Amino acid sequence: YINSSIDLVQQNILVGGALAALMLLLFLRSGGATLIVSMAIPVSVIGAFVAMAAMGRSLNVISLAGIAFAVGMVVDAAIVVLENIFRHRELGRSRAEAAYRGAKQVWVAVLVSALTTVMVFIPVLVMDLEAGQLFRDIAVALSVSVLISLLVAVTLIPALANRILGSPGEDSIVRRHIPVIDDFAALFMKSLMGLTKWVTASRLRSVIMVTVLCSICTGVTWLLLPKLEYLPSGNRNLIIGFIVPPPGYNLDTMEQIA
Numbered sequence: 001y002i003n004s005s006i007d008l009v010q011q012n013i014l015v016g017g018a019l020a021a022l023m024l025l026l027f028l029r030s031g032g033a034t035l036i037v038s039m040a041i042p043v044s045v046i047g048a049f050v051a052m053a054a055m056g057r058s059l060n061v062i063s064l065a066g067i068a069f070a071v072g073m074v075v076d077a078a079i080v081v082l083e084n085i086f087r088h089r090e091l092g093r094s095r096a097e098a099a100y101r102g103a104k105q106v107w108v109a110v111l112v113s114a115l116t117t118v119m120v121f122i123p124v125l126v127m128d129l130e131a132g133q134l135f136r137d138i139a140v141a142l143s144v145s146v147l148i149s150l151l152v153a154v155t156l157i158p159a160l161a162n163r164i165l166g167s168p169g170e171d172s173i174v175r176r177h178i179p180v181i182d183d184f185a186a187l188f189m190k191s192l193m194g195l196t197k198w199v200t201a202s203r204l205r206s207v208i209m210v211t212v213l214c215s216i217c218t219g220v221t222w223l224l225l226p227k228l229e230y231l232p233s234g235n236r237n238l239i240i241g242f243i244v245p246p247p248g249y250n251l252d253t254m255e256q257i258a
Contacts, residue, residue: 016071017041024075029178033086036160037078040152044074047148048141057140066141073117074145077110077153085161095165099158107154114150118143 020041025034045067049059057063085102093101121139124132199209245254 066138
């Protein structure tokens, strides 16, 4: 059961990484850019393994689940950095200049974002109750993965972008166009920006919009709030049986009865 649980979590990590790379390819429209960001996943995960070993933590179902959760989070900082580098390349800057400027402009925001994520798990790390003991490995795996992804975003991503993102002789790069998806995205952004401009043009409309959204969210949360339980009830596909044979039976006979 333990081996099957670990194999299932490892499979989820691989599938999650593949889906993350697929979404990057869909939105970045560049094989090189997708490869650059996807490199953050194995580097961060392997670094998390090394850091957990140095901290004396073991690989178990809980810690692997934390790493599975972190697969989608470790590419956040890399996407922010690479998107800014990609923007500078679209403006016509060289690969080296785009990599330098792109990382320099957003590294503070990426640092703050990673630190806020790590700070959330500090109470879990210092908690001595059963919940702290249960979720401590998740907190360690997530925190270490996010911190390593920060280092990857400001070091590895610019270096790879300088070598891979576009041809050396290109003055700029152009994002590939997907007819249906891009048309829908342009219409959505135009509608959203129009609504935002209309709301922010008046202070009264802004206050009304914030009040309405907060009221709706509060009401929906109150109505759909799930019940509270200590642990979720689930089916582990196990059958537990107790056999009480008469006194005097030897071990072989008891095994045959079982």
